[in-house]
Amino acid sequence: MRRRPKAGRAVLLAASSLVALLCLGALLAPAIAPHPPQAIDLRSSFAPPSQDHPLGADKLGRDLLSRLLYGSRSTLLAALLVVASSTLLGTVLGLVSGYAGGLVDAMLSRIFDVLLAFPALLLALLIVASVGRGMANAVIALAVVYVPTIARLVRSLTLVESRLAYVEAAQALGYSSSRIVFVHIAPNVAPVVLVQSTIDFAYSILDLAALSFLGLGVQPPLADWGAMLAEGREYLLFAPSLAVAPGLAIMAAVIAFNLLGDGLQTRFDPGRRGA
């Protein structure tokens, strides 16, 4: 027999510390970065690691470490925007669709059907291609892509919840539908949505990086992990760290949020503990 005491809590702790570390790096970037992220110094083109450039410098002689640190800001901020907007919109639409039923539900469900008919990244690619590239548009595109998933989830949870006694009681008391939906049902749906949005956070970091990798994401000279990776790829054969470092940063962030999602799931849904 093997005991795994508090394994779930340990995962949650590790994940939260990793996330906290990432956020700290992003917040403190101006204080700890050795150089401004956009300071061009053509004499340091492809400089190897040194005291001045702990991780070396890129083609324009910009400090890799500084760009990584600043890059976490745009990467995390963009992912946050994607998740926040898609979760908010998806939750509201899901609640409304699930509680209202009827025509509203039918129409919303058809819209989700159409959006879900596209593989996620493909849809994002199409949206960015038609509204133009840039970080803002990439964020909008991914938010649109993530809404139906969240909305579907919330809708099915709402359907279950609205048949429970507390909702019937609230209806019997004559509360308004919006009060029932947003004050009574929403909090019960929240834990699952929180888990889903944490996992979506991980996915949106990956998807944003993919868009940047295809040249559809952030604009230069802004440091962004996906864009740095895409740029560094051109120098892969002789300066691999320019691509590998941001790649590993992306991976670390995604691992952190995936772990956090796992940990939260275990916490909120002990039935699946260890599974």
Add this chain to the structure above:
Amino acid sequence: MLAYLARRLLQLVPVLLVASFLVFVAARLTPQDPAVVMAGGRQTSTAVLEAIRAKYHLDESVPSQYLRWMAGALLGDLGESYRLKQGVSAMIAARLPVSLQLIAMSVAIALLAAVPLGILAALRKGSWVDILATSLSLAALSSPVFLTGILGILLFSYTLGWLPALGSGRNFAENLRYLLMPSVALALNMLALSMRMTRSGMIEAMRRPYIQTAILKGLPRRTIVLKHALRNALLPLVTITGLQIGFLLSGTVLVEYTFGLGGLGSLLVNAIQTSDYPVVQGLTLFIVSAFLLINLLVDLLYGIIDPRIRQA
């Protein structure tokens, strides 16, 4: 069964129609002027541009262009590429084999590795095998396809010279070698997810009373695991396979771009980058149809595996 299939297929029609219209309009929102792009980024005359517009009906209204396109699409003619002067249907047909083989190899790699690993991890829950498999799956789930792709090229082709870095072979057999690295890169994500699904499905299944019944029958462990538990453990895996293939379809865009493969993914990226509307439209319609059909197929497959659904 046939009536059911027909009904499900019929339900796809409105979804496809709306999706195709969205794609058509989206392609026309782009700031690019296809006539100018087709002229090749060179000085050219208004007469040539007008001729190009007339040839590709770009001078007509959007609804009229859409109807023209849909009419053709119903007959299997998705129009002609603006940039490469070929029929879109022919282009898709020419590039489909590479993508299909890439996806098939990825699915095979993912499942052949994931299922045994998942079973092993589930049966030895908490052991080092389980911990290693679970941690690696987390890493695989979190690593971007394009990162593993370029690292693979750097290590296995450039440094070690074991595997070809680029392109595809002339036939299926040659492609097994050429597509090995791309399909592994593409498979990692699905492998990790499938491993997790198999593991949790297996753990779940092994807890079920019918497993205890099987134990009571005095069946050997092998039979219990493979005959009684695995089938049930794979049910959730089947449900997500449709979604997984969607991931793979998206993934091919990145992988083919990285490995220089002439499949549908790189065709799409190039078409988007060069505003080749007919290709973007036609290919998207094709991919969406394929995606929907695969999901339908998965539903049917689920029914075949699970008698409770089949007869419902």
Add this chain to the structure above:
Amino acid sequence: MRKSGSGRALPAAFALACIVLVATLSSCARAAPGASKGGSLSFAITGDIVALDPAQAYDFTTNPVVNEITEGLLRFSPTGELLPNLAEKWESPDPKTYVYHLRKGVKFQDGSAMGADDVVFSLDRIRDPKTASSLAWMYGSVDRIERTDDSTVRISLKTPDAMFRYALATTAGHVISKAYYEAHASNFGKPEGGLLGTGPFKFASWKPGSEIVVERFDGYWDRDKGPFLDRVVFKIIGEDATRVTGLKTGEIDATIKLPVDLLPVVRSIKGAQLVGVEGLSDDWIAFNTRRKPLDDPQVRKAIITAFNVGAVMDGIVKEAGVAAGNQSVGPALWTYEKAAWETFQNTVEKYAYDPARARELLAKSRGAGGFKAKILTDGDAFRVNVAQALQADLAKLGIQLEIEKVGEAELTTRQFSGKRDYDIVMGGWGADFPDPAANIQPFLHSSGMGEGGSDFAVYSNPKVDALIDQQSRSSDDKERAKLLISALQLAAADAPYIFVDHPKIFYAASEKVGGYTMSPIWYWDSIARGMYLKK
């Protein structure tokens, strides 16, 4: 010898002498001892080809393939002179008439003979707006193309055109088989329909997105010069690092267009050959001279003076280009009146890097105190890097330059759509002809302001227009040089562009490949014709 002459009204005897001389020179390209005949060579190109059709061959990936299959009436020598090819001689009895005498015994790859009908058909097809060929402009001044007899073709111009003579050495002058075209009208140039020409290699297969295969044509008319290889496989590889890896692993035998940062990697590959040729191109940055405050020449001069082009040359361009001295016409394009061009280049105002002067210029301009502007580019690494360097330099001057990175197609659209909806735009330009005018008229003539035009700076100076028009009607290169230089001098005072450098183009091959010498105007000629594999 520097004078190209072949297109001007020359006594036939002199033209003939030229031809004989050139023919002797070029026969040196015979396969070297130690070379083996046959074999298959894989050549990497960076993208799929547009079509197997000379009418659509107007880029660096399509041309190398099409040039193996079809050929023009004329060819360019490495120094830009016109040489006979499918036409064995030609004359221009008056500035509005050109007569081409076709070589006899030239066969298409299906064994049929090439004749004047094929030539007239091929050239007219390029001209026909229905073909929608982007090369059509080259025939802008042509009035009529007609067959005089089975081996003579006469071309009449509406107005004299100094540049027309070159068109027949480009893909616009390539000859296809009329019979083949008519038999394949529905799928000509597509993977199923293919292409039939007189070139050294015949089309074998095209797997879109992957590769195009051409095979040796044994009935090639100029058999001493090639072809030697059995087969050339053009592999489509978009990723530069992948391409170089292929060169290292031996999957690729030769390739063209390498990014500068990978050159040291190529050199580190054992036995690899690497040759760089100064092309006839420019990397340019255009100011929209109709937008405030860029409409003030002082502002433009301040920006150019603030731009540390030397640092860009050292840090970004490195060995992959020649400093342009802010001029669009580089030494490789001085194909006539070399001395005059050299003097001009040495004396013209270049607005060299001088931060102090830049500040002074700006202070006295309409942009005093700084302003905001956007620079439009695509994702091309070189342009993005240069834009960032310019951005950093201008920041010191108080000018906030925002980089607007768009897709390649959008950049093309906005460069050529005629809307001119940008402040500053970047781009690259390659001369179509080995003639200085090819890099002057497109940038500076105001007729290029509208749709399809290349007057990226929206520059309009009636005096410059007049000088350019005048040289275009002249057939005297000495006079033309004078007129062109005068135009450039006027334009220099207005500073509508920054010309960063004349980029070099790099050809790399494994040690076993021989028989190819790259010329600045390589893109109009076959690459594989004389190639062979060493034993």
Add this chain to the structure above:
Amino acid sequence: MSGLLSLRGLRVAFAGEGGAAMAVRGVDLELEGGEGLALVGESGSGKSATAKAILGLHDMSSTAVTGSVRFEGRELLELGEAELRSFRGRGASMVFQDPGTSFNPLLRMGEQVAEAFRSVAGLDRKAAREAALGLFSRLGIRDPVTRYAQYPHEFSGGMLQRMMILLALAGRPRLLVADEPTTALDVTVQAQVLLFLEELKEELGMAVLLVTHDMGIVAETSTRIAVMYAGRIVETGGTAEVLGSPAHPYTEALLEAMPRPGSRGTRLATILGLPPGVYEADSGCPFFPRCRHALASCMDGLPPSVEAGPGRKSACFRTHSLSLRGIA
């Protein structure tokens, strides 16, 4: 005593989030051949864990089973996997709570039944099929050949449970452990299944260990009863005696909570309070917080199991000083 089954100090602990979850905390129990014994208790009392321990059905990677389980004198906890496999089905067998989940939903019923005959009774493929079809007929299933190819969800719960019972008996075991065999069934079907079980018990002369939370069915099926609380047996004795005059306050409370005809709805069938958690260490009588007869001294250590009459035992400090109410 030459008993069929003898449990001594049986403990079962699961690895859980908060450490070891002690589901069974020392159970002593004896069972004679052919005897019917009911093991009763609330859910979570450890009765199912005890039942599974007898057949070695616990997942040994996450469960610790200690103490002694002797079957016909053989120590089961020391058996290897192969020996255990041949013991199950032949020595002892088991029927589970929910017949709907006892069968593999993805396999045909016939195959699942025949498989048992092949494995336990050692029949070949054809004979096993015959045996399975015979079993179908015995259960009065019409058109057995068609039904043979059907799936579990196409059978009624009662039918499945009878099938499960027959299947469990394929190897003629001396002991059948029935873990809440009727809980998941409709009330009307419950009686049929219990009757079926009773008939078989008589026919085959096997012992039956009936695990249940339902006092109502105990009287009809078992001659003896063992009451379990918080992982321990708190009272044992003849069914009639225990039901008539319980010796342990918990048994009394269970009987009171039982719904009876005529009194339905007059009081809620619950015992106030909760049993101690599986992670809690022992401190005094585990029933103390819920016991209406408790004294302060009940907190002093675990109450020992004491004689409470002929063939009866009770683990209560006040066994001899209380007079508790039973049911007639």
